[in-house]
Amino acid sequence: MGAELSDTYAPDNDKLRHCIIRGWSNYPTLGFTLKPTVEPPFIIQHVESISPAAAGGLRVRDVILAANGQNVFMISFDKLKNIIKNVRSSNDHIELLVMEERSYNTSQQYNRSINTKLAKIIETPSTMPNDYQSFPKHQPRTCNIHLSESNSSYGFGTVNPLTNVGMIVQEVYPNSSASNTSLRKCDRILEIDNQFVDNLPSRIITQKLRQAKLKHHVKLYVVDTETYEFFQSNNIPLQSKPYQQSLRANKSSTNLITDQDEVLIDDGLVSRPNIDNFQSHYQDDQDEFSIPPPSSHGAYNFDANVSSEMSDDNYSDTDETELHSVGAEIFGFNPYISTSTNNKILDSSVDVCKGDLITQRTDVIVICSTSKYLFNSICKAGGDSVLISYNAQLTKNSEASLIAVKAGGQLASKMIYFLPWKANSDESILCKSIENFVSDALEEAVKHNYRSIAFPAIGCGQFGCSISLVARAMVEEVYRQLNMHQISVSFVIQQDRTDIYDEFRHQINSLKSIQPSLSDKFRTIHATFEKGVIAVEMGDITKEKVDVIIGSSSSNILRKEILKAAGKESQTAYDTELKNHPNSVLMTITSGNLPCKQIFFVKWKPNNDEKILQQSLGDLISSVVQNAISHKFTSIAFPAIGCGAHGCSVDIVVKTMVIEMKKHLIERKLSWTVKFVVRRDQENVYDEFCQQVLTTDDGLQKPKIYHLPSTWEKLMEHKNRFILPINKAEYTSIVGSFAQSMKGKYKEIIKIERIQNVRWYMQYLAHKEDFEKRLCEDTEKRLYHGCPEQAANSIIEECFNRSFAGVNGIRYGLGVYFSSNATYSHGFTKTNTNEERCIFIARVLIGKTTKGDSSMKTRPLGFDSTTDGDHIFVTYHDAQAYAEYLITYK
Numbered sequence: 001m002g003a004e005l006s007d008t009y010a011p012d013n014d015k016l017r018h019c020i021i022r023g024w025s026n027y028p029t030l031g032f033t034l035k036p037t038v039e040p041p042f043i044i045q046h047v048e049s050i051s052p053a054a055a056g057g058l059r060v061r062d063v064i065l066a067a068n069g070q071n072v073f074m075i076s077f078d079k080l081k082n083i084i085k086n087v088r089s090s091n092d093h094i095e096l097l098v099m100e101e102r103s104y105n106t107s108q109q110y111n112r113s114i115n116t117k118l119a120k121i122i123e124t125p126s127t128m129p130n131d132y133q134s135f136p137k138h139q140p141r142t143c144n145i146h147l148s149e150s151n152s153s154y155g156f157g158t159v160n161p162l163t164n165v166g167m168i169v170q171e172v173y174p175n176s177s178a179s180n181t182s183l184r185k186c187d188r189i190l191e192i193d194n195q196f197v198d199n200l201p202s203r204i205i206t207q208k209l210r211q212a213k214l215k216h217h218v219k220l221y222v223v224d225t226e227t228y229e230f231f232q233s234n235n236i237p238l239q240s241k242p243y244q245q246s247l248r249a250n251k252s253s254t255n256l257i258t259d260q261d262e263v264l265i266d267d268g269l270v271s272r273p274n275i276d277n278f279q280s281h282y283q284d285d286q287d288e289f290s291i292p293p294p295s296s297h298g299a300y301n302f303d304a305n306v307s308s309e310m311s312d313d314n315y316s317d318t319d320e321t322e323l324h325s326v327g328a329e330i331f332g333f334n335p336y337i338s339t340s341t342n343n344k345i346l347d348s349s350v351d352v353c354k355g356d357l358i359t360q361r362t363d364v365i366v367i368c369s370t371s372k373y374l375f376n377s378i379c380k381a382g383g384d385s386v387l388i389s390y391n392a393q394l395t396k397n398s399e400a401s402l403i404a405v406k407a408g409g410q411l412a413s414k415m416i417y418f419l420p421w422k423a424n425s426d427e428s429i430l431c432k433s434i435e436n437f438v439s440d441a442l443e444e445a446v447k448h449n450y451r452s453i454a455f456p457a458i459g460c461g462q463f464g465c466s467i468s469l470v471a472r473a474m475v476e477e478v479y480r481q482l483n484m485h486q487i488s489v490s491f492v493i494q495q496d497r498t499d500i501y502d503e504f505r506h507q508i509n510s511l512k513s514i515q516p517s518l519s520d521k522f523r524t525i526h527a528t529f530e531k532g533v534i535a536v537e538m539g540d541i542t543k544e545k546v547d548v549i550i551g552s553s554s555s556n557i558l559r560k561e562i563l564k565a566a567g568k569e570s571q572t573a574y575d576t577e578l579k580n581h582p583n584s585v586l587m588t589i590t591s592g593n594l595p596c597k598q599i600f601f602v603k604w605k606p607n608n609d610e611k612i613l614q615q616s617l618g619d620l621i622s623s624v625v626q627n628a629i630s631h632k633f634t635s636i637a638f639p640a641i642g643c644g645a646h647g648c649s650v651d652i653v654v655k656t657m658v659i660e661m662k663k664h665l666i667e668r669k670l671s672w673t674v675k676f677v678v679r680r681d682q683e684n685v686y687d688e689f690c691q692q693v694l695t696t697d698d699g700l701q702k703p704k705i706y707h708l709p710s711t712w713e714k715l716m717e718h719k720n721r722f723i724l725p726i727n728k729a730e731y732t733s734i735v736g737s738f739a740q741s742m743k744g745k746y747k748e749i750i751k752i753e754r755i756q757n758v759r760w761y762m763q764y765l766a767h768k769e770d771f772e773k774r775l776c777e778d779t780e781k782r783l784y785h786g787c788p789e790q791a792a793n794s795i796i797e798e799c800f801n802r803s804f805a806g807v808n809g810i811r812y813g814l815g816v817y818f819s820s821n822a823t824y825s826h827g828f829t830k831t832n833t834n835e836e837r838c839i840f841i842a843r844v845l846i847g848k849t850t851k852g853d854s855s856m857k858t859r860p861l862g863f864d865s866t867t868d869g870d871h872i873f874v875t876y877h878d879a880q881a882y883a884e885y886l887i888t889y890k
Contacts, residue, residue: 015100016114020123021056022093027128030084030094032058035162036486038349040073041104042080045162049186049224050132057122058096060159060168060186063104065114066097093124140190140223140243143181147216154178154218158189158209160202167197167205169222183220188228191221196239199525199707200694204687232710349482350475352491352504360492361412363450366441368458369403369418378416383409390418396833402440415450417441423459427469428567428593434458434473442481442489447723452488457500467503475507526758527693528766531879532665532672533759534658536689541677542566545595547633550624552641553587553603562599566592570599586623588631598631600624606642610649614656617642621660625668635759637675643685650688658692671879673759712756720796721753721886730754734841734885741784741822750836750888757883760799764843764882771845771864779847779864782884783818783873785840786825789832792886795840800881812852813866815859815874816881818844824871841885846873 021030031051035043044062047053064072067083087094097119099107107114145154155176158167169187172178189205190198192212197205212218221240223231230236237243357365357374358381367378379387382405389405403418421437424430437458445453455474459465478489493501526535541549542565551562563571570592577587589599604620607613620641628636642653661674676693678686711730713722724731734752772778787795800816809817819825822839829837845864852866852874859865859876866874875881 015103016116016119017057017062017098018116018119018121019053019057019096019098020093020121021052021058021096022124022126023052023087024124024128026133027052030087034064034077034081037077038488039077042072042077043101043162044098046225047186048226049184051186052124054186055129055132056124057120058098059100059170060161061101062098063101064096064098065104065116066095068095139227140221140240141182141187142240143178143183143220143222145177145181145183145218145220147177147213154213156183158206164202165199167202167209168225183222184224186225187222188225189220189222190238191219191240193219194221194240198238201525201687201690203683204690207687235710349487350478350489350491350508352493352501352508354495354497354501355492356494357413357454357456357492358410359412360454360490362452362454362488362490363413364415364417364441364445364453365407365411365413365492366417366419366453366455368421368437368456370420370422371456371458371461373461374456375418378411381410382407382416385409386411386416402444404444413454415448417444421458423465426567428565430459430465431469431473432593434470435477438474438477439481442478442487443719446487449725450487452490454490454492457491457493457497457504460497460500467500468507471500471503471507475504525690525693526762528762529662529665530669531763531766532670532674533762534661534665534693535673535675536678536686536693537675538678538680538682538686540679541637541639542594544637544675544677546635546637546673546675547597548600548628548631548635549591549594549596549637550639550641551599551601552639553601554605555641558639558641559601562594566590566594566599568592570594574601586627588627596637597633600627604641610652613642613649613652617653617656618660621657621664625664625670628672629670634671635673635675637677640676640678640682640685640689643678643682650685654685654688655692658689671763708756708758708761711754713754715756715758720755720757722756724752724754724885734887738822738839738841738887742826745823745826746837746889748890750890753886753888755796755883755886757796757799760879761882763879764799764845767877767879768845771847775847779845781818781820781844781846781873783820783842783844784822784825785816785818785842785881785883786828787838787840788830789836789838792838792840795883796886799878799883800842800875810854812868812872813854813856813859813874813876815856815866815876818842818873818875818881820871836888836890838886838888840883841887842881842883844873844875844881847880849873 023030029048029051030053031048032044032053033046035045037043042064044058044060044064047058047060064080066072067075067080070083072080084094086092097116099114106112145156147154153176155173156169156178157171157173159170161168167189169183169185169189172183172185188198190196192205192208195208197208209218223238228238231238357367357378365378367374369375379390385408386405390403393400393403393405401419405416405418407413407416419437419441421433424433438455441455442453457467457470457474459470460467474491481487482489491504493504525537526533528534542562549562551559553559559574563574566589570589573589574587577584577589581587585603587601589601591598602620602623604616607616624636624638628634638657640654641657643650657676664670665672665674676689678689724734726732731752735749738749768780785795785800817828825839826837829839831837846867847864848862849865849867850860850863851869856866864880865876
């Protein structure tokens with residue numbers, strides 16, 4: 001829906017602004033990025049500190065209404081980008097009419113026009129202001145802000161990033177306590193009162209700022225946006241203590257930092273990082289209209305799409321009387337915004353039309369190969385080449401779940417995906433098969449960088465399936481996938497099937513009213529305790545791909561939900577187990593249709609007595625742990641037991657469950673992944689779990705929160721292999737080393753895949769930290785490991801566990817073998833049916849190593865690995881190596 005610009009609705013003029021932005025000769029860009037989308041509204045995603053955009057009044061999450069007098073709701077995203085680029089190249093200025101996002105959403109909700117004449121005009125100075133030039137950039141700052149008797153507010157406002165992780169300073173108001181420190185607009189808040197917060201959900205950070213205000217003092221550790229991005233891309237610590245330690249280490253070892261490099265800022269002494277290449281890095285690599293790299297500052301990832309709905313718990317750092325004295329309205333701390341899909345993006349990415357798949361000009365059309373009518377019509381239109389190619393691939397692999405064929409003949413698409421599919425009378429099985437049909441096709445298309453795909457309405461013809469069920473399952477799965485991928489999806493319906501068309505249109509329109517995000521995997525935090533990992537995520541426990549999920553016999557809703565998704569087999573098994581063992585504390589049930597291996601139903605009852613409640617929850621956790629150990633399970637998913645209809649105290653339930661689980665992981669040294677899965681409508685419960693998992697006030701081991709690599713893509717369910725684009729530096733650096741080591745041993749590289757296995761990566765990082773503490777040095781090496789394709793698939797899922805010990809020999813010990821010589825590792829590879837081989841590049845912790853021999857079944861006492869004294873290294877611990885890349889070659 002576009003914005004009508006007229007003279008009727010006049011929001012506060014600080015929220016409606018006419019920003020006149022011009023470039024500076026000593027600043028490489030205008031200093032802002034747009035959130036990529038196909039249709040309006042166009043939103044400001046990022047504003048750089050001390051940039052022309054910041055000086056011109058532009059703010060993060062502003063909605064652009066007009067550019068150079070042109071209504072942007074009448075133009076495309078690409079045209080808007082070109083308008084801005086032309087301004088930059090011609091050294092001219094751009095005039096943007098923008099509106100604070102919440103005010104814009106209000107105007108749309110009540111169908112109000114916007115009075116553009118009342119916009120506040122803010123203009124970028126022709127040259128960089130003196131305070132900008134003298135401001136110390138490229139270094140973190142400590143800002144101690146005190147509330148005096150005359151001030152009732154700190155005097156700064158914040159805004160959530162589009163990821164809803166971390167917090168950005170939106171404004172620092174004149175004559176305020178904050179303005180007397182080094183705090184500046186667009187700063188990223190890294191720490192509050194010495195606690196690192198950049199990896200926390202924005203809502204929790206808001207709560208911490210509220211709490212700090214009660215103490216009349218807050219200590220903020222902040223950094224400008226340029227430096228923030230630079231630190232991330234160069235693996236410079238964001239936390240204050242590790243950063244200072246790294247600087248001291250660099251200073252003592254390289255002498256790159258001198259006394260003159262230390263600067264006193266406010267009341268915090270910080271040191272300036274080595275930034276010789278800082279400006280060139282930003283100027284060369286940062287396209288001011290490109291998509292910024294995904295946020296990887298915390299050990300979890302979030303969807304960047306944003307809901308237009310905001311909660312009502314808005315926090316203001318001031319009162320109305322103070323607005324006159326500071327001369328500006330404080331937005332305060334913007335409320336938390338749930339990570340649900342933006343409806344405008346949904347509209348532009350998903351569509352339904354009447355027509356024929358033959359004429360669809362999408363990159364890919366999807367065909368149900370078990371539908372004779374559809375299959376024959378497509379093969380006839382595609383010509384002999386399509387059918388020949390299909391049959392050839394089917395002969396090669398008759399069990400293939402997807403056959404991709406290049407389109408030809410009368411077909412307008414580039415590719416055809418043939419997928420088999422069968423109907424089923426069981427609705428849960430039917431829905432699951434439809435979801436798999438859609439997700440398999442979409443993931444394959446995204447893997448090959450296709451941008452558009454068209455589906456038929458499967459099952460609505462000869463199979464006679466329920467139209468509403470098919471439409472709902474297909475559309476919801478597309479919706480779920482769009483939170484992870486950028487691709488346009490079309491549903492193509494036969495001209496004479498208005499009933500099917502109307503149902504698909506209804507399902508798409510219905511998604512506009514859905515508040516919770518289907519992007520469950522981006523609402524996740526991880527923290528490590530000893531060898532174990534605890535994760536908190538918003539989602540559906542029936543979709544968890546773990547060894548075992550937990551149900552409670554006291555929750556009828558939860559039990560029915562799990563058993564319905566699991567299917568009749570599991571329901572029958574539950575009924576039988578309950579009849580035969582009615583007093584059993586824990587029942588083990590087959591998982592049926594669920595992706596987990598088994599289901600534990602635990603007997604538990606809530607209680608109003610706090611001590612009894614804590615004891616019963618402790619017994620529940622203990623019972624689950626003991627049974628998981630006996631089944632040799634290593635991954636568990638708990639629901640938020642007792643936090644729903646039972647009405648138990650959420651803080652007691654959550655705190656008890658988390659503390660008990662931490663104790664077991666630490667005391668038993670369990671290498672487990674434990675998830676607490678919270679329903680999407682339980683925002684407060686999710687926040688409480690996050691708080692308890694990350695707290696260090698429970699007397700237990702401080703959680704270690706690790707950063708995922710900045711190169712990693714968004715995590716998605718059931719996928720941990722990502723093909724590297726050949727034009728990226730990540731790809732070329734790998735190829736260079738491999739080619740040098742493998743001269744004359746290979747013809748071509750087919751692909752390089754990055755392995756993104758969070759569980760094993762975090763365990764590896766924990767192990768690496770232990771090595772560094774014990775040995776006082778970094779002993780990590782990047783080494784090669786060759787193996788057959790089947791073994792490679794296992795390694796990607798389970799990493800280099802002890803089942804691979806001795807596979808590549810035992811001459812230097814019975815462990816897992818690695819080599820710095822790719823040619824040596826090549827000797828352990830085998831060709832697959834396509835004559836392809838594969839070699840891993842692994843991160844390996846050598847530690848203290850010694851010469852090995854065939855008698856060594858475990859690592860020698862006092863050593864971490866064995867070696868041939870040259871290029872071969874043998875490890876003896878599962879978490880001692882991490883499979884980082886897989887090279888497939890001929």
